[in-house]
Amino acid sequence: MDRQVLQDRVAIITGAARGLGEGIARAMAREGARTVLFSRTVALLEKLAKDIRDSGQAAVYFPVDVTDAGQVNRAVGEVLSRFGRIDILVNNAAVAPSLPFLETSDELLDSVIDTNIKGVFNCTRAVLPGMIERRYGKIVNISSVTGPRVSNQGLSVYSASKGAVSGFTKSIALEVAEHGINVNAILPGSFDTPMMRSMAASRGFDSEDAYIKEVGKEIPLGRLGTMDEAGDLAVFLASEASKYITGTEIIIDGGNIIQEHK
Template sequence: MVQPKLEGKVAIITGAAAGLGEGIAETYVKYGAKICMVDLSADVDATADRIRGMYPGAEIVTAVANVADRAQMDAAVAKTVEAFGPINVACCNAGVCRLAPFEQMSDEMRDFHIDVNIKGVWNTCQAAIPSMLSNGGGAIVIASSVTGDIVADAGEAAYAMTKAALVGLTKCLAVEYADRHIRVNCSQLGYARTPMVEKMAVESNPDDPEAAINDIAVGVPMKRLAKPTEVGELFAFLGSDEASYITGAQMVIDGGSTLPETMSIGTN
């Protein structure tokens, strides 16, 4: 009998109430992990119940916490350890994106991105790493983006800056903890159909946000956005022992959207 790739592993997943975090949580449970689903929204409890309904016997705890607050993340980690034992995997998924012209972007909006996208990952890693070290190692998967490090759109200055910063953090932590058996990798997602992307679509085209989403798909060679569970599969691989010799890597998952040089030149 083949053992599920995450059987017996304990994982903490941030931003887990909806969107990518929900997809990651669902995939981790499918592969046998015990998980703590963390989110600022109390909706995380309903999401956990939905996943339990899909996978009877799933071992899940939830924590309502703000990733930007280190003490709250320490408490979420402590709750995870109390329920399941030391943490093996930290999925640093929580993130935000708000669009605005750069010259109109307020300090508050800039700092909102920094607090969640950078400090949130920082806090999650600092909270989880001592538990990993106590258990001989583990894996960290950070949700960066193709935005900032590879491509960018107008109005994304704060998001692009913060997501690009996570690539640097990934590489540094990968080097720093390699000899202590903690692997650190990051995903670089294009677009998935999530509440965050739907909000961005409203900001981009208030009169017809669905047209904005359809236009994204037109620019993707696969002609669609990712499903959250497809991103979950990448997170599951990077968190599993199957990825035992992979650290410091940037894994693009974008349906090929960053590949075309143009959308008008070439043969079919």
């Protein structure tokens, strides 16, 4: 059999229990990576890890809340003692509440900042020393078109958090370039995940399916993206095929951002 593009690489994926994180974990496992799944929902993590192991790849999971640096550091320590190294980190975990800015409480603001920004800092800080020592690493930050490129009503805090992830991606890419580490961001448009479906009510839809169908109609390629498609792009950015790419943001949105009018 041909060598798989991520064969034996050790990959941590945060927020892996469902949605894009799950798709990325499955795609990396298909390409030979040993996947390490971080998220909060143990039952989902357990099922995903079992599915991946049943397909013949190694997978372990840790119930980790990325907002808690202690939990992140402990889990990363365990991964290092088990696998000896971490080659890939996908910072995917995030929350996306949708509501008017003036109705945003301090608690909600903190939870978005803590998850979407501090979570990325916590995980990156935990894996970088080992990557620097080994002079190898691929960090893939899941940002969004929302914030760095466009926005919508109700997404001011989410947009700000994703803008921060984009800025962080560029700066950290420069800091670690001399150590042989690539850091890039994926900017997804609309993907059919629980997060996207959770926005149906705030957009005035009674049914999540109707919302997803409507969003799909607006997209030039005629539909939302799939978990597998997000996974394929993450695999590319985590592989040697992208070794001369760093500090970049790649949009994956079915052409949605380029159209002036539908």
